[in-house]
Amino acid sequence: MSDRIDVHQHLLPTRYREALESSDLTAGGWPTPAWNPGDATAMMDDAGIATGVLSISAPGVHFGDDAAARDLAREVNDFQAELVKDAPARFGHFAVLPLPDFDGAVAEAVRALDELHADGVVLLSNARGRYLGDPAYEPLWTELAARRAVVFVHPAEPPIARLDGLPSPLLDFPFDTxxxxxxxxxxxxxxxxxxLRIILSHAGGFLPFAAHRFAGAAMFNPDTTPEGILAGLRKFYFDTALSAAATSLPSLFAFAEPGHVLYGSDFPFAPKEWRGEFDRYLTAYDGPGAQRFPDVDRAAAEALFPRLATG
Structure with missing residues (x-):
């Protein structure tokens, strides 16, 4: 395909990289890759991607100080907005928020969506161990829902020790999603x-495979039912980043609603050869469920982001 919309593409502007390095932080032990707009465009040309919707990856922008996190979020979002302004068909962006500063996150979400016209926001799967069902998020969900915002959920390192030789993105990120x-x-x-429209990274982690097991959550949450849990889980959208494989696509396509699977590359964190292997399998896949999802490359994303629709 030559016109893909990539909803899982990252950026690392200079100011953000400097903040990471000064804080001695990485994405869960994963090496921090090089990035610039020219390299992103070259990758997209090579991979048949028309538009990349950019986002900041883990560990986000909050490194311990609320004021510094608010400033960094504003700088990164302003940078992204300028990229989109200069090339609106080439780039989109999910605004980053300074969580776990919840007041700052609400203010920045409103600014980014209303003033910068961001395509949505990115939330990490947990903010210092607080997950997305935590009541502290409720004011943020209220503002996002009022704008029918698209929310991109990217995994973060869970509050557990890493296993030796296994950076969090390999194993813990799918669990945390x-x-x-x-x-x-x-x-x-x-x-x-x-x-709300919420995209889960990496095919939702283990969710499609184990969704019916998770319906048992209704036994411990009295306001829910097993059917309600499954219906809620099916509201999610899923991207294919590093997840288009023979063992994962049948489960994903069996569970997801039509129109709820979107293409993702995970550039620049995913090595080119690894990313290419998943892309080749996705392009060639004709196994169970393939006929239900002819829109993975573009049309499903156009429905979420009407400004990117071409016809």
Whole structure:
């Protein structure tokens, strides 16, 4: 394909990289890659991607100081907005928020969506151990729902020790995505805010494979039912970043609603050869469920981001 919309593409502007390095932080032990707009455009040309919707990856912008996090979020979002202004068909952006500063996050979400016209916001799967069903998020969900905002959930390092030789993105990130998705549904966020459109990274972690097991959450949350849990889990959208494989696509396509699977590359964190292997399998896949999802490359994303629609 030559016209993909990539909803899982990252950026690392200079100011953000400097903040990471000064704080001695990485994305869960994963090496921090090089990035610039020219390299992003070259990758997109090579991979048949027309538009990349950019976002900041883990660990986000909050490194311990609320004021510094607010400033960094504003700088990064202003930078992204300028990229989109200069090339609106080439780039989109999810605004980053200074969580776990919840007041600052609400203010920046409102500014980014109303003034910068961001395509949505990115939330990490947990903010210092607080998952997306936590009541502290409720004012933020209220503002996002009022704008029918698209929310991109990117995994973060969970509050557990890494296993030796296994950086969090390899193993813990899919777990944390799954954990926060179920937390969000079991605690009624979709029930209170049905207008939300939420994309889960990396095919939702383990969610499609184990969704019927998770329906058991209704036994411990009296305001829910097994059917309600499954219905809530099916409200999610899913991207294919590093997840288009023979063992994952059948499960994803069996669970997701039509139009709810979107293309993702995970550039620049995913090595080119690894990313290319998943892309080749996605392009060639004709197994179970393939006929239900002819829109993965573009049309599903156009429905979420009408400004990117071409016809």
């Amino acid at each position: 799954t954990r926060t998705a179920l937390d969000l549904v079991a605690h009624g966020v979709f029930d209170r805010h049905p207008e």
